[in-house]
Amino acid sequence: xxxxxxxxxxxxxxxxxxxxxxxxxxxxxxxxxxxxxxxxxxxxxxxxxxxxxxxxxxxxxxxxxxxxxxxxxxxxxxxxxxxxxxxxxxxxxxxxxxxxxxxxxxxxxxxxxxxxxxxxxxxxxxxxxxxxxxxxxxxxxxxxxxxxxxxxxxxxxxxxxxxxxxxxxxxxxxxxxxxxxxxxxxxxxxxxxxxxxxxxxxxxxxxxxxxxxxxxxxxxxxxxxxxxxxxxxxxxxxxxxxxxxxxxxxxxxxxxxxxxxxxxxxxxxxxxxxxxxxxxxxxxxxxxxxxxxxxxxxxxxxxxxxxxxxxxxxxxxxxxxxxxxxxxxxxxxxxxxxxxxxxxxxxxxxxxxxxxxxxxxxxxxxxxxxxxxxxxxxxxxxxxxxxxxxxxxxxxxxxxxxxxxxxxxxxxxxxxxxxxxxxxxxxxxxxxxxxxxxxxxxxxxxxxxxxxxxxxxxxxxxxxxxxxxxxxxxxxxxxxx
Numbered sequence: 001x002x003x004x005x006x007x008x009x010x011x012x013x014x015x016x017x018x019x020x021x022x023x024x025x026x027x028x029x030x031x032x033x034x035x036x037x038x039x040x041x042x043x044x045x046x047x048x049x050x051x052x053x054x055x056x057x058x059x060x061x062x063x064x065x066x067x068x069x070x071x072x073x074x075x076x077x078x079x080x081x082x083x084x085x086x087x088x089x090x091x092x093x094x095x096x097x098x099x100x101x102x103x104x105x106x107x108x109x110x111x112x113x114x115x116x117x118x119x120x121x122x123x124x125x126x127x128x129x130x131x132x133x134x135x136x137x138x139x140x141x142x143x144x145x146x147x148x149x150x151x152x153x154x155x156x157x158x159x160x161x162x163x164x165x166x167x168x169x170x171x172x173x174x175x176x177x178x179x180x181x182x183x184x185x186x187x188x189x190x191x192x193x194x195x196x197x198x199x200x201x202x203x204x205x206x207x208x209x210x211x212x213x214x215x216x217x218x219x220x221x222x223x224x225x226x227x228x229x230x231x232x233x234x235x236x237x238x239x240x241x242x243x244x245x246x247x248x249x250x251x252x253x254x255x256x257x258x259x260x261x262x263x264x265x266x267x268x269x270x271x272x273x274x275x276x277x278x279x280x281x282x283x284x285x286x287x288x289x290x291x292x293x294x295x296x297x298x299x300x301x302x303x304x305x306x307x308x309x310x311x312x313x314x315x316x317x318x319x320x321x322x323x324x325x326x327x328x329x330x331x332x333x334x335x336x337x338x339x340x341x342x343x344x345x346x347x348x349x350x351x352x353x354x355x356x357x358x359x360x361x362x363x364x365x366x367x368x369x370x371x372x373x374x375x376x377x378x379x380x381x382x383x384x385x386x387x388x389x390x391x392x393x394x395x396x397x398x399x400x401x402x403x404x405x406x407x408x409x410x411x412x413x414x415x416x417x418x419x420x421x422x423x424x425x426x427x428x429x430x431x432x433x434x435x436x437x438x439x440x441x442x443x444x445x446x447x448x449x450x451x452x453x454x455x456x457x458x459x460x461x462x463x464x465x466x467x468x469x470x471x472x473x474x475x476x477x478x479x480x481x
Contacts (some may be wrong), residue, residue, distance in 0.1 A: 072180025229274030307397035356396030
């Protein structure tokens with residue numbers, strides 16, 4: 001039975017193309033309203049110049065403009081969605097609310113609360129898969145179990161995709177756009193950052209592309225160099241990554257479109273090894289989303305419970321070392337440059353995320369949760385599942401993580417992946433006089449060549465020994481599926 005009217009609630013899907021919930025609402029309803037809620041339960045915890053709020057604000061403006069061009073309108077609210085969505089549904093008199101799945105524990109609880117309120121008022125609530133290709137229990141082992149090791153998961157994921165490529169089919173909006181509810185005569189203007197209690201960040205100065213158009217431009221640029229991704233991605237001074245991570249986080253792009261494009265490249269014999277490696281990175285993203293869904297205990301505790309027995313460094317000295325790590329004052333140039341990159345831009349190269357995480361947990365002996373929380377506050381692309389998975393991988397406490405005895409050497413990593421010191425010099429100009437050999441270990445060079453740069457806060461070889469002793473309390477983890 002067709003609905004008279006419905007409401008589409010945008011969250012991590014800030015676009016108006018290939019959008020499952022919007023598509024379904026338009027198919028099932030005579031009139032469709034759209035809403036985005038600036039969630040105060042999240043915003044109230046953020047600094048007043050948060051780049052993510054800037055990004056969302058710009059992206060929402062583009063969504064609103066696109067809807068207007070199609071004859072629709074975007075309603076914007078500022079408050080707690082648990083109250084705002086049921087209240088708006090009642091105000092509009094809609095029969096149902098449509099949205100796309102969010103797999104984070106707090107979001108699942110939020111949606112369950114909203115659904116209960118709506119159903120108590122006689123309204124429907126419908127949620128759909130949109131931000132991943134395969135979700136929850138759609139990719140299982142041959143025995144029906146949940147994977148805990150990436151490679152067999154990836155193989156099963158690819159096999160499932162090959163068996164049913166229809167999962168990549170687009171959910172078109174334009175053919176049904178006539179059912180979008182038009183802009184009311186006295187609709188308020190979109191709220192400014194000031195209306196939301198925020199100030200402009202340095203997002204525009206950094207020239208970070210926002211919205212659907214920004215995502216499209218970045219992807220088109222990446223396609224021109226994707227064949228080299230498998231090699232270029234490891235070098236922070238090289239334009240190797242796609243730089244799409246923040247767009248994944250806020251859904252300004254369609255993952256179906258991206259995977260369709262990669263599959264098409266591969267079928268035409270194009271894209272090289274780079275395309276295959278980038279697709280693997282997309283599958284890693286879904287792997288961590290699946291892990292979080294099935295193991296919500298990873299929020300706050302180790303995936304492998306035995307690793308919670310590790311005694312991390314605490315006290316004033318540990319706090320001082322943590323502050324030095326946060327502020328880029330460890331005395332290890334690659335680590336410090338990476339931390340200055342995240343502090344100044346809200347982004348960090350993936351290779352460097354592994355390096356700094358290994359340094360914090362295995363050189364400084366500081367709990368991975370402290371680093372995870374710092375990244376959560378500063379990363380433009382912060383995603384709970386991927387951030388948690390990455391930190392637990394580095395600390396060896398996660399599923400399919402690196403062995404605890406694998407400890408990145410920050411000097412050899414620097415020599416291998418920033419051999420000429422180009423990345424280091426970008427963020428540490430005080431080291432510009434050092435040679436390409438000296439810049440990786442400035443404490444070995446004459447101090448006058450590196451004025452004001454600190455000596456290492458720990459000696460890597462000694463720290464490595466302490467880490468191996470620290471991890472002795474951990475029993476060998478059992479092998480996953």
